[in-house]
Amino acid sequence: MTTTAQPPATAAAEQDAMSAAFDAAVAADARIEPRDWMPDAYRATLIRQMAQHAHSEIIGMQPEANWISRAPSLRRKAILMAKVQDEAGHGLYLYSAAETLGVSRDELLDKLHTGRQRYSSIFNYPTLTWADVGAVGWLVDGAAITNQVPLCRCSYGPYARAMVRICKEESFHQRQGYELLLALSRGTPAQHAMAQDAVDRWWWPSLMMFGPPDDESSHSAQSMTWKIKRHSNDELRQRFVDICVPQAEVLGLTLPDPELRWNASREAYDYGPIDWTEFQEVLRGNGPCNDQRMEQRRAAHEEGTWVRDAGVAYAAKHGEAAA
Numbered sequence: 001m002t003t004t005a006q007p008p009a010t011a012a013a014e015q016d017a018m019s020a021a022f023d024a025a026v027a028a029d030a031r032i033e034p035r036d037w038m039p040d041a042y043r044a045t046l047i048r049q050m051a052q053h054a055h056s057e058i059i060g061m062q063p064e065a066n067w068i069s070r071a072p073s074l075r076r077k078a079i080l081m082a083k084v085q086d087e088a089g090h091g092l093y094l095y096s097a098a099e100t101l102g103v104s105r106d107e108l109l110d111k112l113h114t115g116r117q118r119y120s121s122i123f124n125y126p127t128l129t130w131a132d133v134g135a136v137g138w139l140v141d142g143a144a145i146t147n148q149v150p151l152c153r154c155s156y157g158p159y160a161r162a163m164v165r166i167c168k169e170e171s172f173h174q175r176q177g178y179e180l181l182l183a184l185s186r187g188t189p190a191q192h193a194m195a196q197d198a199v200d201r202w203w204w205p206s207l208m209m210f211g212p213p214d215d216e217s218s219h220s221a222q223s224m225t226w227k228i229k230r231h232s233n234d235e236l237r238q239r240f241v242d243i244c245v246p247q248a249e250v251l252g253l254t255l256p257d258p259e260l261r262w263n264a265s266r267e268a269y270d271y272g273p274i275d276w277t278e279f280q281e282v283l284r285g286n287g288p289c290n291d292q293r294m295e296q297r298r299a300a301h302e303e304g305t306w307v308r309d310a311g312v313a314y315a316a317k318h319g320e321a322a323a
């Protein structure tokens with residue numbers, strides 16, 4: 001069969017029709033699926049955000065894994081191991097969801113390892129004491145849930161569906177962190193002080209997880225039009241602050257912000273200024289643990305070569321046997 005090139009006018013009309021169908025689907029809150037036509041920039045934005053999210057999950061295993069061998073009891077160790085394994089699973093769901101957009105996992109990992117894609121700023125901070133495992137669970141997983149529950153309604157189907165399961169697991173993570181901190185806060189004075197110190201160090205970096213302020217967020221407006229993001233960075237940050245303040249009271253711990261107070265007219269808590277210079281420095285690679293995290297990630301990838309090779313060899317053999 002021979003194909004003839006379409007006259008340009010017909011091709012342009014088809015393009016307009018596909019673009020209109022995409023806009024209508026987004027407006028109607030329908031899901032965009034991998035085989036649907038989508039604008040190149042929509043695809044690129046999803047790949048950027050989903051890759052950054054997947055990278056965050058697997059790099060995020062490092063600060064917590066640091067404490068597996070030093071957990072204070074068998075029960076705590078088992079819980080922490082399950083949590084760290086969950087993060088690997090989240091990475092897998094997200095890399096798989098990103099692959100539906102036409103990129104390979106190898107390509108995404110290569111971009112992470114060569115510094116061409118980011119992971120969340122939060123994982124460049126150290127976990128100095130056992131209480132940090134609690135603070136990461138309460139604040140980091142808490143911020144992650146606040147950010148990610150709206151992503152369950154993201155316009156891109158595979159991302160939205162992956163987020164449903166991830167959010168359920170994050171909810172367990174947040175509670176284990178809260179329960180751990182509560183036990184420390186109600187423990188000896190030294191344990192209470194350790195819990196307070198961890199919250200003092202993790203509070204501000206957790207607020208930075210939501211990204212730059214709205215007027216400096218380069219992608220928010222477009223991502224919200226496409227219904228990838230449903231709320232702005234500042235809206236979600238505010239929601240998180242409002243959730244945390246009463247939780248801190250129950251914990252008997254103080255949030256390290258003297259300007260934190262209820263604003264009756266806004267029906268929300270006012271909070272003090274965030275150090276955006278620190279955030280930008282962490283993004284530039286100058287956070288306390290950036291180098292360590294990347295070195296460990298590259299080494300883990302290197303050391304896992306034989307596992308990947310074995311998987312490929314097994315698949316080839318299996319395929320041959322089936323043929």
Ligand code: FAQ
Nearest residue numbers: 053056057060119120121144208209210211217218219220
């Ligand atoms: N860190 O225009 P926006 C977790 C970058 S998972 C690093 O506002 P956007 C679970 C941004 O990429 C945590 N970079 O960007 C867990 C952009 O850079 P570019 C990860 C950041 O995408 C717990 C530039 O700044 N969660 O914690 C950050 O519209 C415990 C301009 O920013 C997700 O990834 C940051 N914090 O909004 C695991 C959720 N913020 O590309 C283990 C999905 C911004 O222009 C243990 N992602 N940037 O060079 C999102 O919702 C969004 O991507 C935002 C940023 C909200 C993070």
